[in-house]
Amino acid sequence: MVEKHWLFQLLAEGELTKTEIAKRCGIASQTLYVWYNDDAVFKAELDRRLQQRKVLVEKIIDSN
DSSP states (O other): OOOHHHHHHHHHHOOOOOHHHHHHSSSSSHHHHHHHHHOOOHHHHHHHHHHHHHHHHHHHHHOO
């Protein structure tokens, strides 16, 4: 079973393609694309994590 927190981390970092992320996590790229495109809970969690990263980056920028 894949640990989705690792998928969210890699997706949020934005450095790898979805295919590369799927390979690293040991799942088929099609599975990741289905979750990404069709799973509302998966997409909501990813959006939440992306928002957290955005806020963190804004805080870092504002502190300089």
